Amino acid sequence: MTACNIFVLSDQIRVWTDGAAVDTDGHLIHRQQKVGFLPHLNAVVVIRGPALAPPMVELWLGSLHETFDDLVDGLSATLRGLIQDHADKWEVRGAGSAFELLLAGFSESRKTPEVYWIEDSRRLDDIKRRGAISIVPADDVTTRRLTEAFPGMSEKKALRSDDVQLRLMELQRDVRARPNFYDGLPSGGVGAFAQLTTVTRSGISTRIVRRWPDRIGKKLGGAS
Template identity: 25%
Template sequence: MSASNFLHQGEAVHLSADGATYLDDGTVLSFGSKIRTLPAQGVAYVQRGATGGCEYIIRKMLESQPDLDGVLGLVGDVLHDILVMAARSAVDVPAHLHHFEIKLAGWSHERERLEGWYVASTADNESGGQYADYEPYVPRYIGVSDFGPNAGQDVNALLGLPDRPTFADVQALDPGKAMLALLQRQRATAYNFTNMTAQHIVGGFAEMVTITQKGMTRQRLHTWPDRVGAKICP
């Protein structure tokens, strides 16, 4: 996963991501949506990291739950088991490629509100340090926003927000324009893989899924002129 972002605006929550998959050297493999939706559960989620081709298993496991609250109770165990399986089947893969994180959004029936949550396999996250004390595999409530990776230390200024934005601060944002600005910033920044040459890995297209109590919508925000078999050159 190249980039994933979350924004909570009152009666709506938004997830955004790009649409490119790639090799370690930055060569584009394919284009496709990375934001998964579970309509029956009222949940959307976006993944980053190596899953060993287990996206189908992850989805089916999460679909076994009735709603966001049930998904949150299961997702940590699912990710842990997936990473253990991936590590056993790909022992020659560098350890940093076994890192995995997921951002989820949806309606909590227990708390009667829209929410966003973050779950990852390690405490070494790339979301601006806002989870410095993170306990691996334990869902963490996001709050207003989560922009990362490579959104920059001045990401709030980019969006015209204060250093510590509140729900009231983000209410005036146009979510589509804000998410596209984030993804353009992330596209322009080379991602520094451990022990590998930095590569531009945000490409294909920018998309956003919005969840309200009434349902979900998906929007293509922008399409970039990237090509399969070539590297991304912003």
């Protein structure tokens, strides 16, 4: 499953994602970016779930809304229509079509950076606004190891630190399989590359920060 870690500052939103598409056994199928760009809305969207869902969700959200505020207000209705008409196109045999969504952008009316989260597309009315830090996936062990790696570091400094945020991706990568949110079975992992996308009031930029030596057809980390 995709890693998506989001750090919200007053002047920017930092979105970290990995680039591994894997099968149900954790083998790398291909590499792909997992951030959907909506520059005319000054926003990005990240989907965790079936590999073919992100481009369709990105297309729908970008085509049917004119501002970020309008997108936030109409998010549930837009996704409901898309899923009703097209979910069969990205459905994975044995895993279904459900996905998790994170939306990040700048509100025009509230003048604030904002992140919204839908944990499960089967519960579209359950939209939560997130705080300064969103770590997905997260667990107590990863959090503890990150704290141990940077003892005494303040949250304010961590929010702007490439080193801390990349280290978090490395720690998430160490966990080879996590349960899917839709069936509880182990799946996926973090790999291929670490990508940092930055959203500011003036635009969006993205870059690859780390490339991992994962190979197509092999499990992430080089295992067979």
